[in-house]
Amino acid sequence: MSATVHFSTKERILSAAEDLFAQFGFAGTSLRQVTTHAEVNIAAVNYHFGSKENLVNEVFRRRLDELSEKRLAALREALRVHPGELDPILAAFIEPALSLTLDRHGGSAFVRVLARAYAEKNERLRKFLSDNYGHVLREFSKAIAACLPSIGKEELYWRLDFTAGALTYAMADFGLIRRPAATTEKAHSQRAASALIRFASAGLRAE
């Protein structure tokens, strides 16, 4: 194992794109901004990705493959260790995303990119995400529904929707809450996650 890590041109482009997409959105970010930020040649993005649309997809794939596996593994573990309990399921969804934001190798921008995607009506992007990662959400929906047999189907759908909105915004740090200077990034995020689980859990179980 080498002490110095060599980031390939491809990786550099993906990271730069991730940062910029988080900040300016997909349409609001040009490939020139990406390649300048990544310190690579403008032609490299087309050589490695073929098109801007494909670059966007690959930004998602790089993180979501791993995130989805971690979430599903955590879900299986939660169902095994705490069967019938809601909060461990919510934690299984939130904590892997949280650890991504705390990862030294970046990823903190990615949760904002995810929130962007949520707001995006782009059919091609939605189809890509739904085709490749829709099964994760379906697994979680099923597990949550099993914990809440008394909630009607339509009402539960709504609540899952509200929960997704709350999670997305909170994780993306779009809100008003700034981390106090005395608090570490890690402690701040973990407090956010536990507050989120309490909120969503109570909301889902309402009445």
Next chain:
Amino acid sequence: MSATVHFSTKERILSAAEDLFAQFGFAGTSLRQVTTHAEVNIAAVNYHFGSKENLVNEVFRRRLDELSEKRLAALREALRVHPGELDPILAAFIEPALSLTLDRHGGSAFVRVLARAYAEKNERLRKFLSDNYGHVLREFSKAIAACLPSIGKEELYWRLDFTAGALTYAMADFGLIRRPAATTEKAHSQRAASALIRFASAGLRAE
């Protein structure tokens, strides 16, 4: 009062921009798309608004001036009729937005535009919205805090943030839930609103 309503060029541009911004985002919508959609000349947008940025601001102003007033009036009424109760405050926030989506004169796209704005990191836009409409959110925060004296300040801030996320996404109808054919648009929206109030109320009051 005339039976035929004449929509001015300015209004037509605003409505077209609203629709397109909801669908493609601010950066993703070109002024040419806007003027084509509005069936006006390309030069008209510059004549009436001066710049794209200002057009964006005016799209917000057209709806938010009225929406903010309705929300604040409903809040005052809620505090007068149901002092100390949380749910009427939440209703005062949600229902005026809901009625906007049901308005015949459009406005259904606007709630999606609001969600777009929430995801936007654009400092200029955020400043415009905060300067002009931040006081509304502060009034609601204050009223909600007064209902929940036992919740710590930081925890409450988090929960308001989660609530905002849930409200924004749900109102923008970004979720998975499609209206059943047998249900009217109005009934569907009102069910969503009451589900939302139950969810947010329980989440805010958790523990």
Next chain:
DNA sequence: GTCTATATAAGGATAGAC
């Protein structure tokens, strides 16, 4: 795989006639 140079289209904005 990486560069320069460029093709080609689309973008925001404006000048000036009507």
Next chain:
DNA sequence: GTCTATCCTTATATAGAC
């Protein structure tokens, strides 16, 4: 207040040398 025509910038994408 509305039009045509156009300026200038920026965009995505690619061709072809190295």
